[in-house]
Amino acid sequence: MLILGPSGAGKSGLALQLMALGARLVADDRTRLSARAGSLIARAPAAIAGRIEARGLGILAADAVGEAVVALAVDLGQTETDRLPPDRRLTLMGCTVPLCHGISSGHFPAAIVQYLRAGRIA
Numbered sequence: 001m002l003i004l005g006p007s008g009a010g011k012s013g014l015a016l017q018l019m020a021l022g023a024r025l026v027a028d029d030r031t032r033l034s035a036r037a038g039s040l041i042a043r044a045p046a047a048i049a050g051r052i053e054a055r056g057l058g059i060l061a062a063d064a065v066g067e068a069v070v071a072l073a074v075d076l077g078q079t080e081t082d083r084l085p086p087d088r089r090l091t092l093m094g095c096t097v098p099l100c101h102g103i104s105s106g107h108f109p110a111a112i113v114q115y116l117r118a119g120r121i122a
Helices: 011-020 108-118
Strands: 002-004 032-036 039-043 051-054 058-061 067-069 073-079 089-092 095-102
Touching: 002 011, 011 051, 011 073, 011 108, 039 095, 073 089, 095 108
Parallel strands: 002 073, 073 095
Antiparallel strands: 032 039, 039 067, 051 058, 089 095
16 A cells, blocks of 8 residues: 655554554555556665564654555545545556545545455445
């Protein structure tokens, strides 16, 4: 999953919440993207691999993967207002992935995990 948004939007915080639910980190910042066989691939720059910033706590070590296919993009710079939002897509480097806007709800990280596990039907 690719988390987008301006500085201070909560990207690292969301990543930490997802990691607490079993996700593994690819990159906390400056994610390197490439296209391979029609898929968007994310990798971390070597200098920050396996590290994530926790505001007010410091830089933490993280169980990270070398690269991953981006299956979903979440834009925390946009706030979702629709109860059942329209299907949105983001195209980067010729690859198209589903796009969700951020929501201010405690269940957002768990909902993302479920989306990634089973998909969206409506």
